Amino acid sequence: MRMLDPDFVLDQDGRQRLTTRFGAGVEQWCAALPEMVELYRLRWHLELEKALSGNSSRVFVGRQHGKRGVVLKLTPDRAIAKEEAVALRAWAGTPHVVDLIDADLEAGALLLEKIEPGTKVSDEPEIPPASEVAELLTGLRETSKYDSGQLPTMAQGVESMFSRIGGLLSDPQVSPLVAARLLDAGYRKARELVGNGPQGLLHGDLHVSNILRAERSRGLVAIDPRPSVGDLTFDAIDWTLDRVTSIDEVHERIGRLGKLVPGLDPGRLWSWCQATTAALAILRLRRRPPDATTQLLLEIASNT
Numbered sequence: 001m002r003m004l005d006p007d008f009v010l011d012q013d014g015r016q017r018l019t020t021r022f023g024a025g026v027e028q029w030c031a032a033l034p035e036m037v038e039l040y041r042l043r044w045h046l047e048l049e050k051a052l053s054g055n056s057s058r059v060f061v062g063r064q065h066g067k068r069g070v071v072l073k074l075t076p077d078r079a080i081a082k083e084e085a086v087a088l089r090a091w092a093g094t095p096h097v098v099d100l101i102d103a104d105l106e107a108g109a110l111l112l113e114k115i116e117p118g119t120k121v122s123d124e125p126e127i128p129p130a131s132e133v134a135e136l137l138t139g140l141r142e143t144s145k146y147d148s149g150q151l152p153t154m155a156q157g158v159e160s161m162f163s164r165i166g167g168l169l170s171d172p173q174v175s176p177l178v179a180a181r182l183l184d185a186g187y188r189k190a191r192e193l194v195g196n197g198p199q200g201l202l203h204g205d206l207h208v209s210n211i212l213r214a215e216r217s218r219g220l221v222a223i224d225p226r227p228s229v230g231d232l233t234f235d236a237i238d239w240t241l242d243r244v245t246s247i248d249e250v251h252e253r254i255g256r257l258g259k260l261v262p263g264l265d266p267g268r269l270w271s272w273c274q275a276t277t278a279a280l281a282i283l284r285l286r287r288r289p290p291d292a293t294t295q296l297l298l299e300i301a302s303n304t
Contacts (some may be wrong), residue, residue: 004041004048009034010178012052021055022076029076033058036107040072046112048072054224056080061114062098068101069114070101081108083151087227088112090146090201095218096139099224115212117222122208122242128220129252132241136211136220141232141263143201154230155194156200162187165279174285178298182278187302189275197231198263204228207238233268236261237276240269243293247300277301 010033018026037060040046048062057075064070075081078109082105091097102111136165162183169180203210204226214221240253250273258266278301 004034005035006034008051009037010058011053013078014051014058015023017053017055018076019162026076028294032073035070036074036109038215040104040109040111040278044070044072044283046070046072064111069116073110073112075108075210078105078108078209081105081110084110086146086150086224087176087201087225089204090143091140092273094139094142095214096136096221098212098221110225115214115223117213117215119213121211121213121220124213124245127239127242128211128213130256130260132220133236134257136222137236137257137261137264138177140203140206140222140235140259141164141200146201148201148222148229151201152228153202154228154234155191157204157226157228157230158187158190161279162190167281168286169284171286174282177285178282179279182301182304183282183296186275186278186301189271189304193233193268193271194230197233197265197268199230200232202228202230203235204234206235208242231268231272233264233272236264236269237272240273241277241280241297243294244296246296250300274300276303278304 010030015030018030037048041048045065046060046062047066048060050061052059052061056077057073057080057216059074060072062070063071073081075170081103085100085103085105088097088100089246092099098115099113101113102108103109107261166183167175169178169183173285206222206226210222210224212221213221236257251270254266254269257269258264277297281297281301284294285295
């Protein structure tokens with residue numbers, strides 16, 4: 001096999017994103033990455049066609065044995081790979097989650113199926129209908145046995161999320177628009193919610209860029225979980241708020257999901273929206289100027 005171009009394996013943007021996430025200590029892993037990729041190319045009989053960068057991983061898209069479309073995902077954080085593998089194996093019975101084909105968890109390597117056509121829901125002109133999202137959320141609630149001790153709790157995730165986002169309040173793009181009291185109110189509400197409600201395996205990062213469209217018979221498919229164990233309602237937040245234009249529309253979406261997803265409590269979903277909208281507004285302001293969506297998120301947060 002021809003050796004891969006080092007810039008294909010890890011370009012400067014990918015290296016910078018990993019350094020931002022993990023610090024300068026990730027450089028040793030980056031230096032070893034070409035050898036790792038070559039190892040898995042040979043072990044799993046891969047032809048790699050495209051490389052993508054995430055904040056915590058390097059991803060390669062290609063084919064196995066020249067036929068099946070696959071995704072090779074490598075991360076310097078073994079815990080991320082192990083937790084994702086636990087969740088994907090628990091969801092093996094649902095068509096609405098990407099399949100795990102193989103793994104080398106001690107090295108942080110996952111081999112995943114490639115979803116076809118694989119369009120991100122975030123790139124579609126309209127949000128998917130509630131019926132499709134309800135099928136996805138219901139599928140995420142159908143799990144085989146898994147060891148919950150191998151996953152963090154939702155309470156740990158909430159503490160980490162609000163701590164990280166709280167550090168962004170001083171950003172000059174954020175501070176003129178978001179009062180600390182709004183984030184504090186959301187944090188208090190999230191801590192109240194996290195200790196009760198329907199408990200189970202959460203995707204934990206089900207924003208619309210992590211939902212892909214598969215062939216018609218399969219529907220929507222979730223990728224890139226950040227799994228934990230906690231209130232299942234949490235996974236419905238992002239669709240409920242995606243491209244929403246009014247508080248009335250938020251309640252309409254909640255009402256539709258409440259009728260379609262077994263066990264979903266509309267009141268809890270509204271409470272989770274209230275708890276997280278200040279945090280979502282802060283993250284949005286870090287990426288773009290304030291707009292109507294940001295204003296609506298802050299309006300919902302102010303009613304917490």
